[in-house]
C-alpha cells in the first residue's frame with residue numbers, strides 16, 4: 033500500500049488544539065493497523081492571512097489538490113472580522129476550487145449524552161439522521177452580486193445538474209440507511225425550489241426502494257425540533273442546509289461531538305468538525321477533540337476504506353467517555369490532553 | 380366613535396372554524412366594552428380560487444384596502460397544491476398590495492403550557508421574544524426570476540429604505556420591551572446582509588437606550604433552541620424570518636396559541652394565526668381557536684387601542700384554560716365550540 037497523503041489545515045482558535053490531539057491519536061492507532069500515511073500542515077483561514085496575507089494561498093490550495101484527503105480544524109475569530117480578506121472567504125474559495133459540492137453532516141445522539149440535549153429525552157432519543165447539503169451552488173456563489181451604498185443584491189442560481197448530483201448522493205446514502213429521503217425546499221415561493229423539486233422527483237425514479245418526501249424549509253425547521261427521530265436523510269440547497277444543519281446539530285447537546293465530510297466528484301474529500309473556532313475557549317486546552325477525532329474516523333472510512341480502524345477508534349473513545357473522562361462541554365473536567373492521553377493509553 | 384370596519388378572510392381548512400369562534404367571542408365582549416364594529420367576510424386563498432377563480436380577487440383586495448383592520452384565518456391545502464394559481468400566491472399578492480412590510484410574531488411560553496414544549500423546562504422557561512420579519516422584500520419578490528427546464532434563478536434585492544423601516548420598527552418595539560435588538564443576517568456571505576448590517580448600525584444610533592447585536596442566521600437557528608430566553612426582539616429579512624419564526628414557534632409547545640400582526644406604513648394591518656390551515660383536522664371542530672382569538676386581541680390593541688378589552692379577553696381565556704378546558708393540541712379533550720362557549724359564558 034502506498035502512503036496516503038493527508039493535508040491538514042488546523043486553522044484558527046481551537047482548530048490547532050483539537051487537530052494536534054486527533055493527529056496524535058491517529059498516529060498511535062495507525063501503528064496497530066499498519067496504516068501508512070504522511071501528514072503535512074498548511075496555513076489556512078486566519079492563520080493564512082497572518083502568515084501569507086491570504087486565507088487560501090496558492091501553495092495551500094495546490095497541496096489540497098494533490099492530497100488524498102484533507103483535515104480542517106476550524107477557522108475565524110474576532111481578529112479578522114473587519115478585515116478586507118476574511119477566513120470565511122478562504123473556506124468558500126476552497127470549497128469551490130475543490131468542487132466540494134456534497135456536504136454530509138451526520139446527526140446522532142449517543143445514549144451517553146442524551147441528557148445534555150436541550151430537547152426532552154423522549155423527543156430526541158433515537159435521533160439518527162444525516163443532512164446532505166449542496167455546498168458549491170446557490171446564493172453563496174451566484175452572480176450578479178451588488179453592494180452599493182443604498183442597495184444590494186444577491187443571486188441564487190441552480191442548474192439541473194447541480195441539483196441532480198447532490199440529490200443522487202442523498203439517495204445513495206439513504207440506500208445504506210433507513211431508505212427515506214426528505215428533500216427540503218421553498219417551492220411555494222422560489223423558482224429554484226420548483227426546479228429542485230422537479231429534479232428530485234426525476235432522480236427518485238431510479239431509487240424505487242427509497243421513499244421520497246418533500247418538506248418546506250419552514251416546516252422542516254419545526255419538525256427537526258419536534259420530531260428529530262423522524263428523519264433519515266435530509267437533502268437541501270446550500271443556504272437552507274447551512275441553517276438546518278446548524279439547527280440540527282444542537283439537538284445533540286454538544287457541538288463538540290459532530291464531524292462532517294465534504295465530497296467532490298473525483299478529487300480529495302475534506303473532513304472537519306461542524307463547530308467553529310470558539311475563540312472564547314481557544315488556547316486553554318479545554319476543547320473537546322471528539323469532533324476532530326470523528327472527522328478523522330469519517331476520513332478513514334470514506335477516503336481510505338479503513339473501516340476496522342475507524343470502528344476501533346470510535347469504540348475506544350466511547351469507552352473513555354463512559355469511564356467519565358469528559359471535557360467541559362459534556363459536563364466533565366478533563367482537558368483536551370487528558371482525553372487524548374486516555375485514548376492513547378487504551379490503544 | 381364611528382364603527383370600525385373589520386374585513387375577515389377565513390380562508391381554508393381550520394381557518395373558517397377558528398374565525399367563527401373568535402368572531403363570536405368578539406361579538407360578546409364588544410357589547411360589554413361598547414366597541415362598535417362591523418364585519419364583512421371575503422373569499423381568499425383556496426376559497427377564493429373555488430369561488431372566484433382567483434386566490435385574491437379585485438373585490439377582496441379592494442375590501443381589504445378599505446378596511447380598518449383585516450383578520451385572516453389560514454390558507455392552503457392539498458386540493459390546490461398542484462394548481463396553476465395557488466392560495467399562497469394570493470397571500471404574497473396581498474402582502475405586497477397592502478405594503479405589509481412588518482410581520483410581528485410574539486413568542487411567549489405561558490407558565491400553564493410550559494410542559495408541552497419539546498424543550499426542557501429549564502431552557503424554555505421565561506422565553507418572551509418577538510420576531511420582526513421583513514415581509515415584502517428580498518428573494519420572495521425579487522426579479523429576475525427564471526424557471527427553465529434545466530435551470531432556475533431567484534434574485535434577492537434589498538434597498539436601504541426597505542431595511543431601514545423594518546429595523547426602526549424593531550427598535551421601537553424594543554424600547555417598550557427589554558431594550559435589546561438582535562439583528563440576524565448572513566453577512567459573512569451575502570451582499571444584502573452586509574447592507575443590512577450597515578443600515579442597522581446606522582438606525583441604532585437613534586436608539587442609544589437600546590442594545591444592538593448581530594447574529595449570523597445559522598448561529599441564531601442554534602441559539603433559539605439552546606437559549607430562547609436570551610432574546611428580546613429579533614429582526615431579520617424575509618426568508619430568514621420565515622424559517623426562524625417557524626422554528627421559534629414550536630418551542631412554545633403549541634402552534635395553536637400563536638398570533639401574528641403585519642403592518643404597513645399607513646394602511647390597515649392584518650392579523651392572523653401563525654399556523655397553517657391544518658387540512659388533517661379541518662371540519663372536525665377540534666382546532667384550538669386561541670391563535671385566532673389572540674390575533675383578535677392583537678388587533679384590538681394595535682389597530683383600535685382597545686387595551687382594556689384585549690386584556691380582559693386574554694384573562695378570561697387564560698382562566699378557561701386553567702380550569703382545564705383545553706383542546707387536543709394542549710392535551711385536553713375540549714372541542715372548538717366547547718372552548719368558545721366556555722369563554723362566552725364567562726364574559
Ligand SMILES: CC(C)[C@H](C(=O)O)[C@@H](O)C(=O)O
Pocket residue numbers: 120123124274567568597
Ligand atoms: C463560515 C461560513 C461561510 C460557513 C457557511 O455558511 O457555509 C459555515 O457557516 C458553515 O456552515 O460551514
Ligand SMILES: CC(C)[C@H](C(=O)O)[C@@H](O)C(=O)O
Pocket residue numbers: 220221250467470471621
Ligand atoms: C405560505 C407562505 C408563502 C408563507 C411565507 O413563506 O411567507 C408562510 O410560510 C408564512 O410564513 O406566512
